[in-house]
Amino acid sequence: MASSTASCLRALSRHTRVAQRLLTKKSFQTASYSLLARHQSVTNKRVLATRGLKTLDFAGSKEVVYERSDWPLAKLQNYFKNDTLALIGYGSQGHGQGLNARDNGLNVIIGVRKDGESWRQAIEDGWVPGESLFSIEEAIDRGTIIMNLLSDAAQSSTWSHISPLITKGKTLYFSHGFSVVYKDDTKVIPPKDVDVILVAPKGSGRTVRTLFKEGRGINSSVAVFQDVTGKAMEKAVAIGVAIGSGYMYETTFEKEVFSDLTGERGVLAAAIQGLFCAQYKVLRANGHSPSEAFNETVEEATQSLYPLIGEKGMDYMFNACSTTARRGALDWAPIFEATNRPVFEKLYESVKNGTETRKALEFNGRATYREDLAKELKEIDEQEIWRVGKVVRSLRPDYTPEH
């Protein structure tokens, strides 16, 4: 063990030296930096795997993690050689997960309602009607692993129709705990004789795809709701790798949906829009120009400071700011936390008691769900802050016109 660890460390320094030599050539600089990072991360991982460290310490809590490196492509393809992955639904996740699994060499088919928007998009992405693109019913019939990626509302409204098609021997997969956990509202009760598993990418389906194409991976959670074969967790992890996950952490269906609904209604999407608007409006009300208010609120956040948090953490971002900013950030962070914590408590309760679920089911279950959402999203697009944003983005030296 000690000698193999030592040999991995030797390999790390060898890779590092090679990459550093390349760095001296200016034209290779960017490519070489990523080469260096890739060699280092591969070699570091090998050290971990050699030690058999799959239970990691997350700031004092021990958690089991599953990594892509344990599933080389040949092993993955062999594992699924007798399977057909039938992806039902082709929204953001259907697109990302389906294309990644297809690129990984697995047998993937898509099932969506014929002649809808998703049918059109699937054809655009190279799925062929009658070969790899079918009606929902036919795809379920042909599939062994049924990946239910319809909208959460559609999972509920179609359930009575599709559940008899999910017969013994098939596997039922979700990317959200929603349908199964809120069964009193959704009426989704899986058949007793199939494995029921979940892999929930912690990011947009668009990023599931772009990270995969860059050779990177989205972090996902993984869970088992029902294990009939005794192989449910192994299968879930393998599918997680197939769809492009980098690493997976364990959860339950309930924990996944409670945290997911809280996150998207909180910091990930709703809270950030609320905070941006509040600050922008105060600056504007005090006579600041749109340029100043937008740059000081959104542009600097997304283009300069937030990427630093992603790279190396909050203290790194604070440290990259002036001592004046650091003093103010340290003083004001606890005030924002105290003010917002009760809002997050209220939000979590609204998730837990099913209020958020019932709203989503009612709204997105309407025949006009696409137009209704588009209308409200247009109102956001028309807010002064986001109209200003368009002009600011157009002034970036690397600007290319938006869609």
Ligand SMILES: NC(=O)C1=CN([C@@H]2O[C@H](COP(=O)(O)OP(=O)(O)OC[C@H]3O[C@@H](n4cnc5c(N)ncnc54)[C@H](OP(=O)(O)O)[C@@H]3O)[C@@H](O)[C@H]2O)C=CC1
């Ligand atoms: N968006 C994301 O990035 C993430 C989503 N998830 C989860 O993944 C799952 C899929 O979400 P997402 O990819 O966003 O998809 P959407 O919520 O955007 O749903 C789109 C799909 O649902 C279909 N659909 C909607 N209504 C009906 C209906 N009445 N009958 C048949 N099909 C219908 C659409 O088909 P059509 O075009 O024909 O209307 C389309 O294929 C959900 O469980 C979601 O919570 C998990 C992680 C992140």
Ligand SMILES: CC(=O)[C@](C)(O)C(=O)O
């Ligand atoms: C992208 C994601 O994970 C979300 C925000 O939870 C979702 O789209 O449902």
Ligand SMILES: [Mg+2]
């Ligand atoms: Mg999510």
Ligand SMILES: [Mg+2]
């Ligand atoms: Mg979500």
